[in-house]
Amino acid sequence: MIPRYSRPEMVAIWSPETKFRIWFEIEAHACDAMADLGVIPRENAEAVWKARDVEFDVSRIDEIEAVTRHDVIAFLTHLAEHVGSDEARFVHQGMTSSDVLDTCFNVQLTRAADLLIADLEGLLVALKRRAIEHKDTVRIGRSHGIHAEPTTMGLTFARFYAEMDRNLSRMRDARAEISTGAISGAVGTFANIDPAVEEHVCDKLGLVPEPISTQVIPRDRHAAFFATLGVVASSIENVSIEIRHMQRTEVLEGAEFFSMGQKGSSAMPHKKNPVLTENLTGLARMVRSAVIPAMENVALWHERDISHSSVERMIGPDATITLDFALARLTGVIDKMLIFPENMLENMNKFPGLVMSQRVLLALTQAGVSREDAYTYVQRNALKVWEHRCDFKQELLNDPDVVAALGAEQIEEKFDLGYHTKHVDTIFARVFGDES
Numbered sequence: 525m526i527p528r529y530s531r532p533e534m535v536a537i538w539s540p541e542t543k544f545r546i547w548f549e550i551e552a553h554a555c556d557a558m559a560d561l562g563v564i565p566r567e568n569a570e571a572v573w574k575a576r577d578v579e580f581d582v583s584r585i586d587e588i589e590a591v592t593r594h595d596v597i598a599f600l601t602h603l604a605e606h607v608g609s610d611e612a613r614f615v616h617q618g619m620t621s622s623d624v625l626d627t628c629f630n631v632q633l634t635r636a637a638d639l640l641i642a643d644l645e646g647l648l649v650a651l652k653r654r655a656i657e658h659k660d661t662v663r664i665g666r667s668h669g670i671h672a673e674p675t676t677m678g679l680t681f682a683r684f685y686a687e688m689d690r691n692l693s694r695m696r697d698a699r700a701e702i703s704t705g706a707i708s709g710a711v712g713t714f715a716n717i718d719p720a721v722e723e724h725v726c727d728k729l730g731l732v733p734e735p736i737s738t739q740v741i742p743r744d745r746h747a748a749f750f751a752t753l754g755v756v757a758s759s760i761e762n763v764s765i766e767i768r769h770m771q772r773t774e775v776l777e778g779a780e781f782f783s784m785g786q787k788g789s790s791a792m793p794h795k796k797n798p799v800l801t802e803n804l805t806g807l808a809r810m811v812r813s814a815v816i817p818a819m820e821n822v823a824l825w826h827e828r829d830i831s832h833s834s835v836e837r838m839i840g841p842d843a844t845i846t847l848d849f850a851l852a853r854l855t856g857v858i859d860k861m862l863i864f865p866e867n868m869l870e871n872m873n874k875f876p877g878l879v880m881s882q883r884v885l886l887a888l889t890q891a892g893v894s895r896e897d898a899y900t901y902v903q904r905n906a907l908k909v910w911e912h913r914c915d916f917k918q919e920l921l922n923d924p925d926v927v928a929a930l931g932a933e934q935i936e937e938k939f940d941l942g943y944h945t946k947h948v949d950t951i952f953a954r955v956f957g958d959e960s
Contacts, residue, residue, distance in 0.1 A: 538841035544580040545626040557724035564614035571611035596621040618717030620710045626741040627705035636844035637699035643851035646693040652857040655681035663868035666778035674944040682955045691756045698752040706737035711827040738827035750818035757811035764801035771798040778866045781860035807850040814924040877916030878909045883938045891929045
């Protein structure tokens, strides 16, 4: 992943140094377990741990791999250079390369999930704070991009909070599903290695044994993991699109923070563009691009092939690093986002009173007017507001059919803005519980 969209802690999970360190731990813990079983001498198992503090030479491993054309063998050869060839002769006893590669990959994905879970928790804090801050900040709700009925900015933030809270649950589930390891040998039968070795290694690495592996861990787990990343990315885009629409000049109900010295355009000095949320929309596309290849990795030939390998070498780092960056960026956007309540009211009143049309419609039906006639009465007055920007309430007061059914006082009452926000507390209690 390019540095521009990367954060160091997530990048470190996918570094060659981290990968080789995990490979070493898998092999060393396996040797311990085999020594406990009496399969290999205890002194040989202990000798492997001489490499505990070694910084494995990535360039040396690459040099060996250029000859062997096998990454795990190259690593084992380099490990023997540190431990001693005689002492290391029992390393990888009864194991296959996938035992190392798959278990390591799942360790990395589990660690990546931990960072993503923390990212989501941070985002939820920001969304909750802004939701409570603007619980009663009235704005117009829109359907199809058109004014619908009043809502509040707090409900908008609360909606995104609830969505991200579901994503947090999904991410925790994905972490649990991917946290398995396999040290089961060729084709997964444990013919040359005791299942106790797998149990020991998994326990040391914070994994659980894969119930049944072939020569690889089943890839439906990985498909579910990357699908979860795709859902989280789509939610990021959902929030970003809302902010981008809010920042449009004709709307300007909210905007990304514009820092001192920031420039919006190389040509037009007046510009303040929603560059961060546009960037997030693009990053979401990249994370989702990993989902289909992960799904296609599920179907492998017989007990294994390596068609999945090249895919995972790319999507593992790219998807997790990108999503980590995107979640952190979105949290910053929410934290610093500018809100313009006056513009919200001005936009809502652009067509004066029009957003109260449904309440008038319902009142007419309750007063005995058929729904068809009630709709006709309301719509003919609403269309005048669309065309001439006149006042909807005044037009209703001038309509004899509406006045005959409701009376002037009841028409006036139907334009109370508080009617639309009376259940905000109920919704907040559902989302945030007592803390709302």
